[in-house]
Amino acid sequence: xxxxxEQPSRWAWAEVDLDAVAYNVTSLxxxxxxASVWAVVKADAYGHGAVPVATEAIAAGADGLCVALVSxxxxxxxxxxxxxxxxxxxxxxxxxxDLLEYRLTPTVYSPDGLSALLSVAAGPVGFHLKVDxxxxxxxxxxxxxxxxxxxxxxxxxxxxxxxxxxxxxxADEPDHPALVTQIELFERLVDQVLEHGAVDPDQVVVHLAxxxxxxxxxxxxxxxVRTGIALYGxxxxxxxxxxxxxxxxxxxxxxxxxxxxxxxxxxxxxxxxRHRFERDTAVATxxxxxxxxxxxxxxxxxxxxxxxxxxxxxxxxVTMDQLMVDIGDQAVSVGDEVVLxxxxxxxxxxxxxxxxxxxxxxxxxxxxIGPRIERVLRPSIRT
Numbered sequence: 431x432x433x434x435x436e437q438p439s440r441w442a443w444a445e446v447d448l449d450a451v452a453y454n455v456t457s458l459x460x461x462x463x464x465a466s467v468w469a470v471v472k473a474d475a476y477g478h479g480a481v482p483v484a485t486e487a488i489a490a491g492a493d494g495l496c497v498a499l500v501s502x503x504x505x506x507x508x509x510x511x512x513x514x515x516x517x518x519x520x521x522x523x524x525x526x527x528d529l530l531e532y533r534l535t536p537t538v539y540s541p542d543g544l545s546a547l548l549s550v551a552a553g554p555v556g557f558h559l560k561v562d563x564x565x566x567x568x569x570x571x572x573x574x575x576x577x578x579x580x581x582x583x584x585x586x587x588x589x590x591x592x593x594x595x596x597x598x599x600x601a602d603e604p605d606h607p608a609l610v611t612q613i614e615l616f617e618r619l620v621d622q623v624l625e626h627g628a629v630d631p632d633q634v635v636v637h638l639a640x641x642x643x644x645x646x647x648x649x650x651x652x653x654x655v656r657t658g659i660a661l662y663g664x665x666x667x668x669x670x671x672x673x674x675x676x677x678x679x680x681x682x683x684x685x686x687x688x689x690x691x692x693x694x695x696x697x698x699x700x701x702x703x704r705h706r707f708e709r710d711t712a713v714a715t716x717x718x719x720x721x722x723x724x725x726x727x728x729x730x731x732x733x734x735x736x737x738x739x740x741x742x743x744x745x746x747x748v749t750m751d752q753l754m755v756d757i758g759d760q761a762v763s764v765g766d767e768v769v770l771x772x773x774x775x776x777x778x779x780x781x782x783x784x785x786x787x788x789x790x791x792x793x794x795x796x797x798x799i800g801p802r803i804e805r806v807l808r809p810s811i812r813t
Contacts, residue, residue, distance in 0.1 A: 431801060432474055432477075432479050432801055432804075432805055433801070433804050433805070434479060434482065434804070434805050434806070434807055435804045435805070435806060436806065437806075438804045438806060439804065440717065440802075440804070441685055441686035441688055441717050441765075442684070442685040442686075442716075442717055442718035442722060442803060443684055443685070443803060443804050443805070443806055444477075444681055444682065444683050444684070444799055444803050444804070444805050444806070445681070445682045445684060445772070445805075445806045445807075445808055446478050446479055446482065446483070446680060446681055446805050446806070446807050446808065447678070447679075447680050447681075447682070447808045448482060448483075448486045448680075448807060448808060448809055448810040449808065449809070449810035449811055450663055450678035450679065450680045451478075451483055451486040451487055451490065451661065451662075451680055451810070452486055452487075452489065452490040452810045452811075453677075453678050454660065454661055454662070454663055454677045454678060454680070455467060455469065455486075455487050455490035455491055455492050455657075455661065456490050456491060457676065457677060458644060458655070458657050458660060458661070458677075459490075459491050459492075461644070461645070462639075462644050462648075462651050462655045465639075465651040465652060465653060465654055465655050466493040466494070466653065466654045466655075467491065467492050467493065467644075467654075467655055467657055468492060468493060468494035468495060468496055468516065468637070468654050468655070468656050468657070469483070469484060469487035469488075469492040469494075469495050469496070469657060469661050470495075470496040470497075470641075470656050470657060470658035470661065471483055471484045471487070471495055471496070471497060471502070471506070472496065472497045472498035472499070472502055472518070472658075473498065473797050474502075475662075476658065476659065476662055476793065476796050476797050477681070477796045477797045477798070477799045478662060478680055478681050478796070478805070479805050479807070480497075480502060480505060480506060481505065481506065481509045481511070482807055483661075483680075484506055484509075484511055484513075485509070485511065486810055487661065488511065488513050489810075492513075493513070493514070493654070494513055494514040494515070494516060494654070495511070495513055495514070495515045495516070496515075496516045496517075496518055496656055496658075497515060497516070497517055497518065497534075498517070498518055498519065499517070499521070499525075500517060500521050500525040500526075500528050500529045500532075500534060501525075501528075503515045503517055503529070503532060503534040504528055504532050504534075507532040507533070507534075508532075514535060515533075515534050515535065516534075516535045516537065516558060516593070517529065517534050517535065517536055517537055518537055518560075519537055519560070519568050520536070520537060520538060520539065520540065520543040520546075520568070521536070523546040523549075523550075526546060526547055526549075526550040526551075527550055530550060530551055530552075530555065535556065535557065535558060535592070535593070536555070536557045536558070537557065537558045537559075537560050537593075537595070538557045538558070538559060538560075538589075539559060539560045539561070539562075539568060539569045539570040539578075540570065540578075541578065541581055544557075544578075544581065544582070544585075544589060547589070548585065548588055548589060551588070553588075554587055554588050554589070554590060555588065555589060555590070556590045556591070556592035556593075557589065557590070557591065557592065557593070558591075558592065558593030558594065558595050558635070559578075559591050559593065559594055559595070559623070560595045560596060560597075561575065561594070561595070561596050561616065561619045562596065563596040563597075563598075563612040563615040563616045563619070564599055564608055564611065564612045564615065565596070565597045565598070565599045565612075566599075567597065569596060569597070572615065572619060575619060575622060575623070576622070576626065579623065579626045579628040582628055583628060590629075591623070591628055591629045591634065592629075592633065592634060592635060593634060593635040593636070593637065594619075594620055594623060594629070594634055594635070594636045594637075595636070595637045595638065596612070596616045596619075596638050597638075597640065598612055598613075598638065598639070598640055598642070598643055598650065599612065600612075601639070601640055601642035601643040601646070601647060601650070601666070602642040602666040602667030602669060602670060603667065603669055604646055604647070604669055604670070609647065613638065613647070613649055613650050616638050620636060635653055635654055636652040636653045636654070637652055637653065637654040637655065637656055638650045638651075638652055639651050639652065639655040639656065640655075640656055640657075640658060640666070641656075641657050641658050641659045641660035641661070641666045642666035642667065642670055643655070644656075644657050644660060645660060645666070645670055645673040645674070646670055646673060658793075659792060659793055660674065660677060661680075662679070662680045662681065662796065663677040663678045663679035663680050664677075664679060664780075664781050664782065664792035664793070664796065665782050665792060666791075666792075667791065668782075668786075671782065674782075679771075679772070679780060679781065681771065681772075681781075681796055681799070682769065682771055682772025682773070683718075683723075683769070683770040683771040683772065683799060683803070684767060684768065684769055684770065684772065685716045685717060685718045685767075685768045685770065686716075686717075686764075686765050686766060686767055686768060687714045687715070687716060687737070687762055687763065687764050687765060687766045687768060688715050688716065688717045688752075688764065689714070689715040689764065690712060690713070690714055690715075690757075690762060690763075690764060691712070691713050691715075692710065692711075692712055692713075693707050693710070693711055693712070693713050694707070694710055695707055695708060695709045695710050698746075699713065699745055699746035699754055700729075700745075700746025700747045700748075700749065700754060701746070701747045701749065702747060704729075704730075704746065704747055705729070705745045705746045705747075707745075707756075711756055711757075711758055711759075712756075712757050712758065712759065712760075712762070713745065713754050713755065713756055713757065714737065714742075714754070714755045714757050714762055714768075715752055715753075715754050715755075716735065716752065716753050716754070716755060716768050717751060717752050718751070718752070718753065718770070718803075719748055719749050719750045719751040719752050719753055720748050720749070720750055721750045721751060721800060721802060722751075722799065722800045722802050722803050723795075723798040723799035723800050723803070724748050724753060724770065725748065725784075725788055725798070726747055726748045727787075727788055728744055728748055728784065728787060728788065729744045729745065729746060729747055729748050729753070730747075731787040731788070732787065733784065733787050734779065735755055735768050735769060735770050735779070736768065736769040736770075736772075736773075736774040736775070736777050736779060737755070737757060737760065737762055737766055737767075737768050737769075737774075738760060738761075738762065738766065738774075738775070739774050739775020739776060739777055740760060740775075740777070741777060741779075742755045742756060742757050742758070742760070743755065743756050755768075771784065771795075780792075781795040781796055
């Protein structure tokens, strides 16, 4: 569970810029209009804090929220959020009572999922039908769609399809041939549902676009776009870096220098003595490590931090709670601020830089910043 504080209790923390959330939401609304924006705040808003991010996104104009788990939706409702909240996949039967009690919108894509929902619902219940257009993760298969629509019709109105969705597998690769294939299949399946008469075409919410498609593929926008990583100012992938540069990163990861020392040429540092100093230099210890989401591999890939607006390389293996940085002859004091992700002076280290060094994606970087790192909220201008 993330904790939110005004002043961190340790010399390592993350700052969450709610003004950047508002800026990104309004920018996305402008760019995808007339489609609406629903903010994806699953996984505690990708490590940024679900309740404050969701609250700010709604205030900035988001029309709905998306979560992965019933418990995530319940947390938002208990915080007083009354906006529509979509649960993006079928849930365990034992959670359905909470789903209905807290007025969450379920996603359904199987006869068993529909049966489980109706076995608990006391009255008519609306759901979003997810179809599998090529992601092959969840969703009803196209050849099973007509039979499922017949099953829905046989409920006599107890089950109502109020949304149609799918998920794109390659939207972050604009030239991938599967992208157009998925979009075209989704369009055919939406037509199939409408022709069946299973939905009210004036009431159904249709959504296909994730952040990548929201930024780069207008054909996929439909009535709603689901914005996850773009909401946090991070690129969905290298091919969309230019579009993401128009957004503002929401999270920065910061610490303070906890110790300084002089090391001699020929000596080594940290576990395994994998880094050997070729010259006399100064080293700063920073009290943050892989238990907090600073991956061990970063030191082997030339990763840097910012101190006094200058880049300095991590040296030696990152340990569980601490890491070391070669600061050369720069004047540094214990307590000086260190930026691991974010801006200091004229230099910026983005989550995407970490992602490139770790051969992963920005999503994993920010989601991996652990709960030991307290979040300091920076309010938006609207507050």
